[in-house]
Amino acid sequence: MRFAEDIFHRGEELEVLLRHGVSLANKRLRIGTTSHMSRNFIEEFIGPAMYDSEASIALISDNQAKLLSDLTRHQLDVVLTNAHIEVSDNQVWQIHLLSRQPVTIVCPPALAAASLKQHPWVLPSRKHGIRGEFDAFCLRQGFQPTIKAEVDDMAMLRLMARDSQAFGLLPRVVVRDELANGVLVEREALSGVDERFYAVTVERVFQPELLDVLLSRYH
Structure with missing residues (x-):
């Protein structure tokens, strides 16, 4: 089942890359945010991208369950949340603690x-x-x-x-x-x-370079 799920997720990632291209995907970032996230923190997180003339950002606000589902299907690149995330043995999410x-x-x-x-x-x-x-x-x-x-x-x-x-x-x-x-x-x-702020990602073959830049500031 784990092999099958991995193949399924790789297929969805490949579909996104075929549709948008690898070079575009590196500078195009789709960020999901829960509706109760601090707008100041979101602005701080995306700050470097706003000064990158080649970067393109989409901010999508929704409930956490929907955002995590979209992230799993590679419809989002990262989810920002300040809510607790239930973990399980078969989860595909990677949870990054950004700030306290x-x-x-x-x-x-x-x-x-x-x-x-x-x-x-x-x-x-x-x-x-x-x-x-x-x-x-x-x-x-x-x-x-x-x-x-x-x-x-x-x-x-x-x-x-x-x-x-x-x-x-x-x-x-x-x-x-x-x-x-x-x-x-x-x-x-x-x-x-x-209050803890998290970024949630999934493992990908082609992680957007812009996402790596944004996350690296919190390590």
Whole structure:
């Protein structure tokens, strides 16, 4: 079965190369991103490609199961995700840990000295692993947060943290620009808690050169 699956995947890779050509495939990159990935991190990942005049990038956002399926069928070159990936003995994915980003409590400057217990919160939904870490933090601090909003999408959570008079919980990279320009301030980093960003690939005979360049920066 493993030999048969390998032949099948090689055939799909060959079909892609015949359709687009090896030289074009080296400079053409199809990147799948989960909908709740940090847009700042995606921009950082593809940064070098944006300065390459020969490079061409397609960004496709979807749920993780669909993206991994497309990756297996060589419809994508890499998938970026911050969600846990279940592994199995017959998996074909290669999982690269790109970054660990600190998770922090942020707020508008007006709340910089306010009590964490007396103001509302905008939080990631329970689909995010960091939400469980925050619940443990609240338990240790002895308070039950007043939740104004729970959000799946990190880009939307960033906007709500920026525009509402509430505390927010986000990976620092998500609110990098807001912290730099003073729209938000950092109240407290959650000790030992981080958001992990992964790149998922599959073994290929012809790995796109551009993908190797992007991944090499994180090794």
